[in-house]
Amino acid sequence: MDLERPLPTPITPECRPYWEGAREGKLMITKCRACGKPFMYPRVSCPFCASRDIGWVQASGRGRLFSFEIAHQILNKAFKVKTPVVLAMVELEEGPRLLSNLVGIAPDPKQIRCDMPVEVCFEKLTDEISLPMFRPVGGAR
Amino acid sequence: MSDLARMRELSNAVGIVGVDESDEIGTLPGKSQLTLHVEAITNAARDAGIKVSEIDGVFTAGQHSPATIGEAIGVVPRYVDGTTVGGCSFIIMVGHAMVALYHGLCDVAVVCHGESGRSGVGVSPRRDTALPGQFEFPYGFGGAPTYFGLITTRHMHEYGTTLEQWAQVAVSTRKWAALNPKARNREPLTVKDVLDSRPVVWPFNILNICLVTDAGGAVILTRADRAKDCAKKPVYVRGAGEGSEHVMLTQMRNLTFSEATQRSGAKAFAMAGVKSTDFDHIMLYDAFTSGPPLMLEALGLAKRGEGVHFFAEGRSTPGGKLPINTNGGGLSYTHSGMYGIFPIIEATRQLRGECGARQVPNARMSLVNGMGGMLSAAGTLVLSNEGSR
Numbered sequence: 012m013d014l015e016r017p018l019p020t021p022i023t024p025e026c027r028p029y030w031e032g033a034r035e036g037k038l039m040i041t042k043c044r045a046c047g048k049p050f051m052y053p054r055v056s057c058p059f060c061a062s063r064d065i066g067w068v069q070a071s072g073r074g075r076l077f078s079f080e081i082a083h084q085i086l087n088k089a090f091k092v093k094t095p096v097v098l099a100m101v102e103l104e105e106g107p108r109l110l111s112n113l114v115g116i117a118p119d120p121k122q123i124r125c126d127m128p129v130e131v132c133f134e135k136l137t138d139e140i141s142l143p144m145f146r147p148v149g150g151a152r
Numbered sequence: 153m154s155d156l157a158r159m160r161e162l163s164n165a166v167g168i169v170g171v172d173e174s175d176e177i178g179t180l181p182g183k184s185q186l187t188l189h190v191e192a193i194t195n196a197a198r199d200a201g202i203k204v205s206e207i208d209g210v211f212t213a214g215q216h217s218p219a220t221i222g223e224a225i226g227v228v229p230r231y232v233d234g235t236t237v238g239g240c241s242f243i244i245m246v247g248h249a250m251v252a253l254y255h256g257l258c259d260v261a262v263v264c265h266g267e268s269g270r271s272g273v274g275v276s277p278r279r280d281t282a283l284p285g286q287f288e289f290p291y292g293f294g295g296a297p298t299y300f301g302l303i304t305t306r307h308m309h310e311y312g313t314t315l316e317q318w319a320q321v322a323v324s325t326r327k328w329a330a331l332n333p334k335a336r337n338r339e340p341l342t343v344k345d346v347l348d349s350r351p352v353v354w355p356f357n358i359l360n361i362c363l364v365t366d367a368g369g370a371v372i373l374t375r376a377d378r379a380k381d382c383a384k385k386p387v388y389v390r391g392a393g394e395g396s397e398h399v400m401l402t403q404m405r406n407l408t409f410s411e412a413t414q415r416s417g418a419k420a421f422a423m424a425g426v427k428s429t430d431f432d433h434i435m436l437y438d439a440f441t442s443g444p445p446l447m448l449e450a451l452g453l454a455k456r457g458e459g460v461h462f463f464a465e466g467r468s469t470p471g472g473k474l475p476i477n478t479n480g481g482g483l484s485y486t487h488s489g490m491y492g493i494f495p496i497i498e499a500t501r502q503l504r505g506e507c508g509a510r511q512v513p514n515a516r517m518s519l520v521n522g523m524g525g526m527l528s529a530a531g532t533l534v535l536s537n538e539g540s541r
């Protein structure tokens with residue numbers, strides 16, 4: 012099968028629940044049971060309080076576009092999505108930030124604004140892998 | 153004894169006595185990375201009037217370990233350091249060499265760089281992609297511009313900085329490159345040229361982004377007592393600092409303010425006993441036009457959001473009050489990948505008065521600041537040609 016994107020690889024054991032959640036259409040994030048703070052990327056120790064008591068929760072999928080870029084060329088040959096593509100940093104309402112793509116809006120810096128509300132959507136790449144992406148809440152304006 | 157008093161003991165304890173590039177810099181398909189290292193080391197040793205065989209401390213970052221470098225130049229070092237935290241590693245290593253020399257752990261230290269960034273001769277594949285491979289590459293991230301652009305867009309959102317202001321950084325730097333015979337791009341440049349150049353990753357066009365070249369560079373240091381007897385007047389390491397905050401950009405606490413740079417600068421200034429206003433020459437790692445302004449903000453030389461003013465108002469250009477990136481920078485002189493050795497070389501030459509048409513008159517104290525990764529790590533040096541202790 013010809014994929015338009017490089018698959019996430021290598022999927023490390025600590026991150027597997029994230030990808031299993033994504034396959035089911037759920038955005039799963041790690042959360043410290045000691046201090047209560049969610050964080051990403053997944054790791055076995057809390058970056059805020061160093062506790063080793065870490066669990067998983069489902070994020071709401073809502074957040075804000077913290078920053079963005081419009082890529083006119085992509086160096087990675089395995090990435091074949093037609094440019095321009097909107098590269099995004101999203102801040103989830105729970106706090107953690109993720110890198111992703113912003114879809115459902117023209118790749119135009121006049122239309123896209125930092126802090127605009129966004130919500131998660133998933134792009135199925137294979138039976139195993141669906142990729143969390145983000146789109147403007149309520150469509151483009 | 154306080155931390156500060158201990159740090160102050162190191163101030164001016166060592167001098168930079170030799171600097172140079174590889175025999176050539178630019179596009180060099182006939183030379184491996186290792187050759188670029190070795191050429192730079194031999195050239196810097198000649199500059200210092202020191203034999204290569206006297207080098208007993210090897211400090212290097214990148215794909216070659218200090219063991220490889222020691223072997224290549226035929227010495228058995230008694231001190232090695234391979235700290236690799238990005239392009240500023242060489243700046244950080246001047247501080248590490250200072251400590252090793254001060255304590256007698258080595259007598260002659262070389263900090264060296266060689267990278268076939270453009271031609272890719274004698275290079276190894278990159279490693280350590282476990283997290284970016286999962287969370288970044290599937291979206292098209294990869295390559296420095298796709299990360300630094302996020303910092304830049306957010307800065308524009310928070311402070312109202314503009315594409316024209318970033319372009320001023322490229323224009324200012326090119327004015328210096330025009331005066332440096334070794335610079336790759338020397339023809340005049342305007343803000344409009346930058347704004348009209350090929351879009352790569354908005355907010356960056358190609359002229360907002362550094363060159364990609366093949367180059368080596370080396371810096372030789374020794375203790376102040378011996379430095380006096382070398383071929384040229386030494387440049388003293390008055391202060392040195394370092395910091396490291398994140399690797400993944402999602403982990404940077406404040407996307408528009410580099411905590412690593414702030415810490416690095418504060419440490420270097422405290423060690424040197426100087427204020428942020430005491431410099432008459434500045435070298436800032438310019439992989440992107442937005443880098444130097446953000447560094448000025450984190451170092452406390454400019455208010456947040458106002459770093460660009462140095463470039464827009466002509467302060468940074470030839471004849472300006474505070475010359476910045478007088479070699480023509482990574483934007484116009486050379487940028488092999490890990491650029492950090494070259495600002496040290498230029499600052500040393502300025503403080504020696506060797507820079508000809510681009511010489512900053514009466515340069516006495518220079519600030520060198522570099523980043524590793526995406527403002528992920530930082531190294532800062534305060535260099536001076538007056539070595540009072």
Ligand SMILES: [Zn+2]
Binds near residue numbers: 045046047
């Ligand atoms: Zn915690």
